[in-house]
Amino acid sequence: MTKLDELMKLPGAMAAFEFRGSGELLEQRIAYPDRIDESILDLLAHMCAANMSIATMQARGWEKVTTMTGFYPVQEFTLIGFDWSVVVSGLHREQYKQAGKFSLPPFMGVVMANEKADYEAAFAILEQQEPVP
Amino acid sequence: MGIASDLLAKPGVIAVGEYAYRGDRFSYRGALTEEYARMASIMCRATTMGANMEGAMFEALRSGSGLHPPRGWVVHGPAHTVCVIANTFCLLDNTRASINDIVKFMYKALANVTPDMI
Numbered sequence: 001m002t003k004l005d006e007l008m009k010l011p012g013a014m015a016a017f018e019f020r021g022s023g024e025l026l027e028q029r030i031a032y033p034d035r036i037d038e039s040i041l042d043l044l045a046h047m048c049a050a051n052m053s054i055a056t057m058q059a060r061g062w063e064k065v066t067t068m069t070g071f072y073p074v075q076e077f078t079l080i081g082f083d084w085s086v087v088v089s090g091l092h093r094e095q096y097k098q099a100g101k102f103s104l105p106p107f108m109g110v111v112m113a114n115e116k117a118d119y120e121a122a123f124a125i126l127e128q129q130e131p132v133p
Numbered sequence: 134m135g136i137a138s139d140l141l142a143k144p145g146v147i148a149v150g151e152y153a154y155r156g157d158r159f160s161y162r163g164a165l166t167e168e169y170a171r172m173a174s175i176m177c178r179a180t181t182m183g184a185n186m187e188g189a190m191f192e193a194l195r196s197g198s199g200l201h202p203p204r205g206w207v208v209h210g211p212a213h214t215v216c217v218i219a220n221t222f223c224l225l226d227n228t229r230a231s232i233n234d235i236v237k238f239m240y241k242a243l244a245n246v247t248p249d250m251i
Contacts, residue, residue, distance in 0.1 A: 070212025
């Protein structure tokens with residue numbers, strides 16, 4: 001089972017997706033196409049790529065200025081909308097960077113209905129380590 | 134900042150702050166210096182404003198899509214997490230805090246804070 005399929009098993013999962021660091025949508029699973037379709041996910045992926053970059057910049061700056069650690073690298077960024085939340089992560093890219101790889105895997109994300117959202121379960125799936133080829 | 138005491142009583146909550154949507158006013162309680170709390174307030178306000186802009190763009194693309202207006206956001210680092218709902222931020226120690234509990238508590242406690250001033 002792929003990680004996208006695993007994410008779709010989370011309570012209230014509405015969609016799961018992969019996207020490039022520049023925001024392009026690469027692959028997706030959609031549970032309710034009448035609510036979230038590919039066009040919506042494409043814009044969402046671009047938003048999430050931007051938010052991950054900003055959060056990473058802020059975490060880096062915060063650690064440098066305050067000397068408080070434990071914010072960087074950002075493991076997940078979550079945007080809590082009115083009805084649903086989106087959680088995205090690029091943590092497994094860190095493994096590739098540490099292994100000296102220049103070609104990095106995509107970011108991954110999941111959209112969950114707020115009333116059922118289990119953020120910590122989403123983090124746990126997104127943080128699962130995978131072997132670097 | 135009515136919910137600060139409740140949040141600070143929860144395990145793993147390091148600091149709680151509130152920022153004005155407009156202007157540079159902020160207040161905070163917990164283990165941060167005044168200068169760091171000011172910097173955290175500015176960063177949180179900037180991200181909240183960005184999230185609201187994104188929500189409005191989403192709404193323009195597809196009305197009623199379920200994102201707009203955004204309620205908040207979370208940045209989860211290896212040891213610390215920043216949770217923001219409305220104009221309140223909360224700094225957490227990951228080893229002790231339950232992010233699910235904190236987000237759900239803030240979501241409910243701040244449900245009536247309107248984004249009118251954004």
